Amino acid sequence: MEKILSEEKKPLISVRDLNVEFSTGKGKQKRVTKAVKNSSFDIFPGERVAIVGESGSGKSTTAHALINLLPGSGKITSGSIKWYGDSGNSDSIELVGAPESEFIKLRGSGIGLVPQDPMSNLNPVWKVGFQVRETLQANGAKDKDGNLLKGKALEKEAAHVLELAGLDDAKKRMKQYPHEFSGGMCQRVLIGIGLANKPQMLIADEPTSALDVTVQKIILDHLNELTTELGSAMLFITHDLGLAAERSDRLIVMYKGQIVESGPSLEILKNPQHDYTKKLIQAAPSLASVRLQSTKAAVVGMIDKPLPEHFEIAHEQNLPDFSTDNMIEVYDVTKEFTVRGQKEKLKAVDAVTFSVEKGKTTAIVGESGSGKSTVANMILGLLKPTYGEIAFKGQYLKEWQKNRKSEKNFRSRVQPVFQNPYGSLDPMASIGRSIREPLDIHKIGDKKSREKKVLELLDMVQLPSAVANRYPNELSGGQRQRIAVARALALHPEMMVLDEAVSALDVLVQEQILTLLNDLQAELGLTYLFITHDLAVVRLIADGTIVMQKGQIVERGATEDVFNHPQKEYTQNLLDAIPGRHLF
Amino acid sequence: MKSYIGKRLLQAVIVLLGATLLIYALVFAMPGDPALAIVGEKNQHNQALINQVRAQYNLDKPFILQYLLFMKGVFTLNFGNAMQFGHQPVINLIGQAFPATICLALLAFAFELVIGIVVGVVAGIKRGGIFDQTVLILTLVLIAVPTFVTGFIARLFFGVDWKLLPPTVDNNLDFIHLLMPALILASVSIANIVRLTRNEVSTNLSADYVQTAKAKGLSKIRITFVHVLRNSLIPVVTYLGADLGALMGGAVVTETVFNVHGIGNLLYKAIPQGDGPLIVSIVTILVLIFVISNLLVDILYAFLDPRIRYGKGEN
Numbered sequence: 060m061e062k063i064l065s066e067e068k069k070p071l072i073s074v075r076d077l078n079v080e081f082s083t084g085k086g087k088q089k090r091v092t093k094a095v096k097n098s099s100f101d102i103f104p105g106e107r108v109a110i111v112g113e114s115g116s117g118k119s120t121t122a123h124a125l126i127n128l129l130p131g132s133g134k135i136t137s138g139s140i141k142w143y144g145d146s147g148n149s150d151s152i153e154l155v156g157a158p159e160s161e162f163i164k165l166r167g168s169g170i171g172l173v174p175q176d177p178m179s180n181l182n183p184v185w186k187v188g189f190q191v192r193e194t195l196q197a198n199g200a201k202d203k204d205g206n207l208l209k210g211k212a213l214e215k216e217a218a219h220v221l222e223l224a225g226l227d228d229a230k231k232r233m234k235q236y237p238h239e240f241s242g243g244m245c246q247r248v249l250i251g252i253g254l255a256n257k258p259q260m261l262i263a264d265e266p267t268s269a270l271d272v273t274v275q276k277i278i279l280d281h282l283n284e285l286t287t288e289l290g291s292a293m294l295f296i297t298h299d300l301g302l303a304a305e306r307s308d309r310l311i312v313m314y315k316g317q318i319v320e321s322g323p324s325l326e327i328l329k330n331p332q333h334d335y336t337k338k339l340i341q342a343a344p345s346l347a348s349v350r351l352q353s354t355k356a357a358v359v360g361m362i363d364k365p366l367p368e369h370f371e372i373a374h375e376q377n378l379p380d381f382s383t384d385n386m387i388e389v390y391d392v393t394k395e396f397t398v399r400g401q402k403e404k405l406k407a408v409d410a411v412t413f414s415v416e417k418g419k420t421t422a423i424v425g426e427s428g429s430g431k432s433t434v435a436n437m438i439l440g441l442l443k444p445t446y447g448e449i450a451f452k453g454q455y456l457k458e459w460q461k462n463r464k465s466e467k468n469f470r471s472r473v474q475p476v477f478q479n480p481y482g483s484l485d486p487m488a489s490i491g492r493s494i495r496e497p498l499d500i501h502k503i504g505d506k507k508s509r510e511k512k513v514l515e516l517l518d519m520v521q522l523p524s525a526v527a528n529r530y531p532n533e534l535s536g537g538q539r540q541r542i543a544v545a546r547a548l549a550l551h552p553e554m555m556v557l558d559e560a561v562s563a564l565d566v567l568v569q570e571q572i573l574t575l576l577n578d579l580q581a582e583l584g585l586t587y588l589f590i591t592h593d594l595a596v597v598r599l600i601a602d603g604t605i606v607m608q609k610g611q612i613v614e615r616g617a618t619e620d621v622f623n624h625p626q627k628e629y630t631q632n633l634l635d636a637i638p639g640r641h642l643f
Numbered sequence: 644m645k646s647y648i649g650k651r652l653l654q655a656v657i658v659l660l661g662a663t664l665l666i667y668a669l670v671f672a673m674p675g676d677p678a679l680a681i682v683g684e685k686n687q688h689n690q691a692l693i694n695q696v697r698a699q700y701n702l703d704k705p706f707i708l709q710y711l712l713f714m715k716g717v718f719t720l721n722f723g724n725a726m727q728f729g730h731q732p733v734i735n736l737i738g739q740a741f742p743a744t745i746c747l748a749l750l751a752f753a754f755e756l757v758i759g760i761v762v763g764v765v766a767g768i769k770r771g772g773i774f775d776q777t778v779l780i781l782t783l784v785l786i787a788v789p790t791f792v793t794g795f796i797a798r799l800f801f802g803v804d805w806k807l808l809p810p811t812v813d814n815n816l817d818f819i820h821l822l823m824p825a826l827i828l829a830s831v832s833i834a835n836i837v838r839l840t841r842n843e844v845s846t847n848l849s850a851d852y853v854q855t856a857k858a859k860g861l862s863k864i865r866i867t868f869v870h871v872l873r874n875s876l877i878p879v880v881t882y883l884g885a886d887l888g889a890l891m892g893g894a895v896v897t898e899t900v901f902n903v904h905g906i907g908n909l910l911y912k913a914i915p916q917g918d919g920p921l922i923v924s925i926v927t928i929l930v931l932i933f934v935i936s937n938l939l940v941d942i943l944y945a946f947l948d949p950r951i952r953y954g955k956g957e958n
Contacts, residue, residue, distance in 0.1 A: 159863075163860055164860070174851065174854065176851060181855070184874055184947065193869070236949040
C-alpha cells in the first residue's frame with residue numbers, strides 16, 4: 060500500500076456533529092426526543108474505544124446509527140459519518156443518507172455487531188450452525204483460492220469460527236438450537252457471528268451485561284484476543300465505567316445524548332473533569348470497596364458465628380431443634396430435578412446447610428447454575444426440597460404450609476423481590492393497585508386505610524405520591540424496582556428475599572436502591588437474603604457471604620473476610636472477575 | 644413423544660364419549676315421538692307396528708341403555724339404520740355425503756393457507772400502509788358478517804345476477820362449482836389468519852434476532868422469508884389445525900346455502916326429523932376429525948418450534 064498519508068493516521072470511521080431523534084405520535088401530538096446531540100468522534104484502525112453512560116444516555120443509539128440499525132422511529136437528522144475502511148487512499152463513504160444496499164455490504168464484513176442480550180438475539184427456530192453459515196454466505200466468504208465457500212468447506216469454516224469464539228465441541232454444537240445453550244454459549248456464538256467475516260470494526264453493545272461475572276471475564280478476554288488477532292477496532296458500549304476503563308484505550312462518556320468527556324481511559328478515571336463522570340466513578344460498584352453505611356443509623360455488626368453449633372454435625376439421624384435466633388435455618392437441603400431424556404437426576408442443590416441471622420444481610424453468590432436461585436425459591440416455599448429441612452423462625456416450612464391460614468401468615472412475613480422489575484409488575488394495573496394488592500389479599504384494613512398505606516409506602520421508597528396513579532410503562536427501571544420493594548414492604552415482612560434485585564439496573568440507580576434497602580433495614584430491622592452473581596454488589600450490602608458452586612457451598616463467612624482472604628480458588632476467581640478491580 | 648401421543652389419544656376417547664353422550668341426550672330430549680314419525684301418518688294407531696319400530700330402534704329401553712347400545716354399534720363400526728332417509732344404513736348415508744364435504748373443506752383449507760398467509764405477510768411487512776389499512780377493514784367486515792349472509796349475497800351476485808360462477812353445487816364436485824362455496828366457507832378463517840399472520844410478522848420484524856440478522860449483512864428478502872416467516876407461522880399453524888375440524892362443522896351453513904350434498908347438509912336435514920342415529924353418528928365423526936386434526940397440529944408444532952418437545956419431566 061502507498062504511504063502517502065502515513066504521517067497522519069487515518070481514522071477507520073469518523074463521526075461529526077451527529078444528531079439522532081426519536082419521534083412518537085403524529086401531527087400535533089408528535090413528540091420528538093433528541094437521543095444523540097452533536098456527537099463527534101473518530102475511531103482508528105485496531106483501536107479500542109468505549110462509550111460509557113447510563114441507559115438513555117444515547118450510547119447504544121450512537122453505535123446503532125453507524126450501521127443504520129436505529130430501532131423504531133429513530134432517525135439521523137444531521138451530521139456525517141464517514142467510513143474510510145481499508146481503501147488505502149483517502150476515499151471515504153458518507154454513511155448518512157446512504158442507500159440500504161450500501162449498509163448491507165458494510166454490515167458483517169466492514170462492521171460486525173455483538174448485541175446485548177445473547178438469549179434473544181439468535182433466531183430460536185434455526186440451528187446454530189445454520190445461523191453462522193448464512194453469515195459467511197451473505198458476505199461472500201471465500202477459500203484460499205478465492206472460490207465461494209460451499210457445502211463441506213462452508214460447514215468447516217463455520218465450525219472454525221465458533222471454535223475461535225471459544226465454543227467447545229463446535230461441530231456437535233452446530234446441530235443444536237439456541238435454547239439448548241446457556242447465555243454464555245449464545246454470546247460466544249454471537250461473537251463468532253460478529254467476527255465471522257473478519258470485520259475492520261466490531262461494535263460490542265453491552266456484550267456481557269446479561270452474563271455471570273466469571274463468564275463475563277472469559278468472554279471479554281476472548282473478545283480482546285480475537286480482535287487483536289484480526290486487527291479489528293472495537294467500539295465497546297457499557298454502563299460500567301470500571302469495565303470500560305479496563306477494556307479500552309479511550310473512553311467516551313455520554314450523558315443525556317451528549318459527549319461530556321473523552322480521552323485516554325486511565326486519565327479519565329484518575330482525573331475526571333465532568334461532574335457526571337465523577338458521579339459514575341463513585342457509583343461504579345466494581346470500584347467500591349466497603350459496605351454501604353446507612354445514612355440514618357449505625358451500621359449493623361458482622362456475623363461473628365456464621366452457624367449455630369448444632370449445624371456442625373451434618374447428616375445426623377435426628378433433625379436438630381431449630382433456634383428462633385435465626386430467621387432462616389437451612390439444614391442439609393438437597394433439591395433434585397428430573398431432566399428430560401436423562402435417567403440421572405440433576406442435583407441443583409446438594410446438601411446445603413446454613414442460617415440467616417435476624418436483622419442482617421446474608422448474600423448467596425455464585426454463577427448461574429450454582430443453585431442459588433433454587434435455594435431462594437425453597438426458602439420462599441415455592442419449591443419443596445427433595446431432602447432436608449428448612450425452618451423459618453424455629454418452625455419447619457412444612458408446618459407453616461400445612462394449611463391456608465398459616466401459609467398466608469408465612470407469606471406475609473417473607474417477601475420476595477425479583478430480578479426483572481419490568482416483568483414483575485402487571486402492566487395493566489396502576490402502581491397504586493399493584494402496591495395495594497397484597498393488602499387486599501390479606502384483607503388488612505379498609506379501603507381508606509389501604510390507600511393511606513400505599514402513600515406511606517411510596518414515601519418510604521422515596522417516590523412522590525402522584526406515582527400511585529401511573530402505570531409501569533411510564534416509570535424507569537429504577538423506579539419500578541422501588542415499587543417492587545414498596546409492594547414487598549406492604550405487609551410488614553420480617554424478611555425479604557432479593558433475587559438479583561439490582562442486577563438489571565444501571566450503576567447509579569443500583570447504588571440508590573442499595574442505599575434505600577440499607578436505610579430500610581436500619582429503620583425496620585429487616586432481614587435480607589440477597590441472591591446475586593455480582594460480587595461487587597455483595598460488598599456494598601452484605602454482612603455475611605455464602606459462595607455456592609454447582610449446588611454446594613464452597614465458602615462462607617463475614618463479607619470482609621471472604622473478600623480479603625478468600626480460601627477457595629473458586630472464590631478468588633469470582634473476585635478477580637470483578638471488572639476494574641486492579642485499576643486502583 | 645410416544646407417551647405424549649398416548650396421553651392425547653386417551654384424552655380424545657374421553658372427549659369422544661362426552662360429546663356423543665351429550666348429543667345423544669339432546670336428541671333424546673327433543674319433543675315428539677320418533678317412532679310415530681317413522682311409522683308415518685297412516686299407521687298412527689297401529690300399536691303393533693309402533694311397538695315393533697320401538698323395539699327395532701331400541702326406543703323402548705331406558706336412555707342410558709339406548710346410548711350404550713348405540714356406542715357398542717359405533718365401536719363395531721355398525722352405526723345402525725337411519726330412522727328416515729329410506730331406513731338406509733347410516734354408514735351408507737355418510738359414505739355418500741362425505742366426498743363432497745371433504746372436497747369442499749380441503750379447497751377451503753387451501754384458500755385459507757395461501758390467501759391468509761400471503762396477504763398477512765404483505766400487510767405485516769408494510770404495517771400502517773394503505774394495503775394494511777384496507778386489509779384490516781375488509782377482514783373486520785368478513786369476521787363481523789355471518790357466513791350465511793355473505794353466502795347468500797355472493798350467490799345472488801356472482802351466481803344469479805352476473806352468472807360468473809355456478810350458483811349451486813348439487814352433485815358437481817369440480818373446482819369451478821366448489822370455488823364460491825369454498826371461499827365463503829373459508830372467509831372468516833381467512834380473515835382471522837390474515838390478522839394473525841400480520842401481527843406475528845410485524846412483531847417478529849422488530850425482534851432482537853432480526854436486528855442481529857440485519858447486522859450480519861443479510862438481505863431483506865432473506866430476513867423476511869428465512870427468519871421472520873418461520874417464527875410467525877407457529878401460532879398460525881395452531882389456528883389452522885383447530886380450523887380444519889371447524890371447517891367440517893361450519894360446512895352445515897355453506898352446504899345448505901349452495902346445496903352441496905355433503906355431511907353438513909345431511910345433518911341439517913336429519914335434525915328437524917329427530918333422526919337420532921344419524922345425528923349422533925355424524926357428530927361423532929366430526930368430533931373425531933376435530934380431535935385428530937388437533938393432535939396432528941400439536942405434533943407439527945413441535946417440528947416448527949424446536950423449543951417444544953413433548954415428553955415426561957417437570958418444568
